[in-house]
Amino acid sequence: DxxxxxxxxxxxxxxxxxxxxxxxxxxxxxxxxxxxxxxxxxxxxxxxxxxxxxxxxxxxxxxxxxxxxxxxxxxxxxxxxxxxxxxxxxxxxxxxxxxxxxxxxxxxxxxxxxxxxxxxxxxxxxxxxxxxxxRPAARRRMLDHWDNIDVHPVMGQVERGYSGGSIFWRDGGPRGDLARVRAYARLLAATGVNAVTVNNVNVHATESRLLTDRLGDVAAIADEVRPYGIRVHLSVSFASPIRLGGLPTADPLDERVREWWARTTEQVYAAIPDFGGYVVKADSEGQPGPFAYGRSHADGANTLADALAPFGGVVHWRAFVYNHRQDWRDRSTDRARAAYDHFAPLDGRFRDNAILQVKHGPMDFQTREPVSPVIAAMPSTRLAVELQVTQEYTGQQRHVCYLAPMWKEVLGFGPWGADGRTVADVATGASGDGGGLVAVSNVGDDFYWTGHPLAQANLYAFGRLAWDPRLEPAALLDEWIDLTFAPAAGGDPGPLRRTLHALMDGSWRTYERYTAPLGVGFMVRPGHHYGPDVDGYEYTPWGTYHFADRDGAGVDRTRASGTGFTGQYPRPWSEVYESLGTCPDELLLFFHHVPYGHVLRDGATVIQHIYDTHFAGVEEVAESRRLWERADPGDPALHARVKELLDEQLRCAEEWRDQVNAYFFRRSGVPDARGRRIP
Ligand code: GCW
Missing domain, CATH: 3.30.379.10 (Chitobiase/beta-hexosaminidase domain 2-like)
Known part of the structure; x- marks a missing residue:
């Protein structure tokens, strides 16, 4: 042990x-x-x-x-x-x-x-x-680590990591003692995960070299995880032929470049015969890509796929491509449209062993987003759906936010097309040959693995859903509770199970209530993304706006008067989202700009809904905190850690409530119908 x-x-x-x-x-x-x-x-x-x-x-x-x-x-x-x-x-x-x-x-x-x-x-x-x-629903069930070898000056060692340092890397090299990596592999195998990417998709200078002269470090990790059926994948820079190979170009159609990838990949397999493949973030947030050479993303992906094919490897090519230097004044550019605009026209042009890795939503792992229309648009491409287990926008492992209910909604979403496929059907493929599910890991070298002890449930549930997307979040929570706590509770964690369900089942919706309303997203502090800042991104180049003014809020993404994003969906969704009459309330401000007096299905106005949910969300956190005080997980240290975190969650939720409510009250001038205090 x-x-x-x-x-x-x-x-x-x-x-x-x-x-x-x-x-x-x-x-x-x-x-x-x-x-x-x-x-x-x-x-x-x-x-x-x-x-x-x-x-x-x-x-x-x-x-x-x-x-x-x-x-x-x-x-x-x-x-x-x-x-x-x-x-x-x-x-x-x-x-x-x-x-x-x-x-x-x-x-x-x-x-x-x-x-x-x-x-x-x-x-x-x-x-x-x-x-x-x-049987597993899909062949590949993967976790991506956004881990750097070096500590990055802004992002730290683990980009969007909230659980300490990396479990793979330390002090500029591999961890000397890989026992923890072995234990991690064992935990993952128990959930059904069978692939791990060991470095950040933003590939910095040191990490580039994992592909060549530091390949031994990757091989050492592969040795540790192999006994648990896990293959290692590597994030690589599209510019590797220049950075590492000394070539003047990384043009994917240049023979020298293709040759370089082929030769380099051969060496990778010589060192790691069961190597899984590459993960590439190209032309995205400053990472190099094929656009520099006037080539398409299919050209880019296929060059790497061809190098991997003789060895049975795959390239996971990320679809997270958008303009992050947008002019906020420009109302015609819509970040939500970007992945579809770039990739849908390329359907059918990717090699068999190229997997297009699509974030589940069109924006960026928000608490509430519609499903990405790319998932319905590329029937002739192997697609993987990417989820975020690390809680970048969902409380950063300081807040309890059990994400399985969100993932379950995403996976069950559809139907798309005549054969009524769901997101899970697309990801798993007709016979398990789809791209599968991928998620960004929430694990670090923290004692509890995930910072917040209860965030372990997200990692557990992801693996189990990747194995079988039909599993139910509440049942997965029971499984996790029983495994984690039953031995310490002498076999029956009954009372604790009730408390944890009360705390966790609805925690994603609770989080949604006290943060950005009605699907509009963001409103977080720029940079680190923790805590509220309603206008934090409003006048920035990142393409994430809410457009609130004195009359109303929301992003008009309709075809009739907005960015036309709704048109990227197949029927019936293109119609459902287009019309105010049918657009689901929880996505209202994602798709429409509406007046504060707009009436939701439950009879509340938008502004009153904002007040009510923000008060309610904080109350729910306060109640969770009270419940936890009386709980006994059979482990005083764990109890104390969760208690401390719930204190912080409550503080932060109050901050969210007060900033969001004050902001909209000041904009709209509409008082709370129930007369509560809004600062
Ligand atoms: O959500 C954003 C994050 C970036 C991340 C990027 C991505 C790894 O803020 O930190 O970069 O997504 O998914 O590539």
């Missing part, structure tokens, strides 16, 4: 049900050793026994299908399935005649099956259990 770090959802106690039994692990393959070691460790701790061959009478059999013949329980299960298990990374789970069996075709599947048994605990060993098949 690793000391100096919280066990998160894998405290030793969660292995009790397995470890108290006779366990048989059958088969070879790279991760079978991990499964065996996990079982052995659990048995050593909890009094069970790891059996050496199929001759005994095990309670739990974890077998690769190739080895199923060695024991009757696995043999029968396989025969009952017509001789085939479940395919890549999947597993079968059943219990018959007092034996629990996990069967998989590959050793990664066996590992995921093991963690399923961990989640079930004693339940895995009671009664009978008909065979269930489990």
């Amino acid at each position: 690793l000391t100096g770090v919280h066990p998160a959802w894998l405290p030793p106690g969660v292995f009790r049900a397995i470890g108290a039994r006779r366990v048989l692990v059958l088969g070879d393959g790279p991760l079978t050793g991990t499964v065996r070691a996990e079982a052995e460790q659990a048995c050593a701790r909890h009094g069970g026994a790891l059996e050496q061959d199929g001759t005994g009478s095990p309670d739990l059999v974890l077998a690769l299908s190739a080895a199923a013949g060695q024991t009757p329980a696995a043999r029968e299960l396989l025969a009952g399935q017509g001789g085939s298990a479940v395919g890549e990374e999947g597993y079968l789970l059943a219990r018959r005649d007092g034996v629990t069996v996990v069967l998989a075709d590959d050793s990664a599947g066996l590992l995921y099956g093991l963690f399923h048994v961990v989640r079930l605990g004693e339940e895995a060993f009671t009664g009978e259990r008909p065979a269930e098949r489990h």
Whole structure:
């Protein structure tokens, strides 16, 4: 066990049900050793026994299908399935005649099956259990770390990181002790994540070199995470051929450039045979890209894809391309339009192993945004949907903000097109061959991994949703609570479970209530993005405005009178968002500029809604704080940390309430109908 770090959802106690039994692990393959070691460790701790061959009478059999013949329980299960298990990374789970069996075709599947048994605990060993098949919805389930090797003067070591330094890098190099990286991989494997990008998409000078002379550092990380089925990916600079190769150009169609990428990539695979691929942020917020050479983003992505193809690698090419030097006076430019305008015309022009990585919303990870229209617009391109687990705009891991309900709304959004596909369908693809889900990690070298101990739930829920987008946020929260707290609570975290649900289930909506209203977004302090500043971005080049004046607020993105953004959606959404009569209230100010007296569906005016939600949001935080004071997580230090953070959340929520309410009161001159004090 690793000391100096919280066990998160894998405290030793969660292995009790397995470890108290006779366990048989059958088969070879790279991760079978991990499964065996996990079982052995659990048995050593909890009094069970790891059996050496199929001759005994095990309670739990974890077998690769190739080895199923060695024991009757696995043999029968396989025969009952017509001789085939479940395919890549999947597993079968059943219990018959007092034996629990996990069967998989590959050793990664066996590992995921093991963690399923961990989640079930004693339940895995009671009664009978008909065979269930489990498979990941998508092949790639990835976390991106925005970690720098060096500490960046403005962004710190981890860009938008709120959990201390990087778990990969320290003092200008790799961390000497990678035990923590191994523990991280293990936590991720327990959720289903199978890929990690180890450096920031903004690739600075030192980090560029991870591709070449510092490749050994990446290989060392790959060695640590490999036993848990995780592949390493690398963010690379589009200008690498110039920066590292000494070429005069990075033009993706220049033969020398293509050759450089091919050769460099070959060396990467020589060092890391299971290397996942590249992640590229190009022509975005100052990063170099193909536009400098008059080339398209498909040209750019394809050059890297071609270099990776012989080795089975992929390039994740980010669609986050927009003009960040916009003139705020220019009302015709709309940042929300940018990704679609740049990428939709390129549909069908990307290689098979080029994955277009699209942020879930058209702007930038706001608390409330519509779904990005790019996700519906590129049926002939492999798309990955990018979420942000790190809470840049959702309280920066100082506020409780359980994000799974938001992600669930995003993933379930649709239907798009005749076949009624949802966002999740697009990301996972018809047969798991879509680009998958990607998220920006919220992990650092903090004792609790995520700064706020309760922010661990976001990381957990992301991995589980990436594995299966149909899972329910509230149920995922239960899973997380039970794994994290049940062992310390003697098996039953019941009262704590109720408290945590009261605190967390609705926390995203609570956060929304006390921050920017009705989908308008931002209103944060420029630069670090924490806390309120209603006009903070209003006269800046970043393209994030609310246009509030004395009469009303919101961004007119209609075709009739605004930027025309609504036209990027397929029907029915192009119509739903265009019309004031059908646009959902929670997105009203994202799509429309309306007077303060505009009446919402619940009968409140916009201005009264702003006052009411801001008062209510703060009340909800105050209530959470009261609840937590009486809670007992079985861990005084954790209790204290969360309490401190709730104090800060309440302070900050009050600041939001007062700034937003005062701002709109002063603009509109409309008093609060309920006569509350607005400073
Ligand atoms: O949300 C913005 C962040 C940047 C980030 C960028 C991106 C890594 O403020 O810090 O840069 O998005 O997603 O590339």
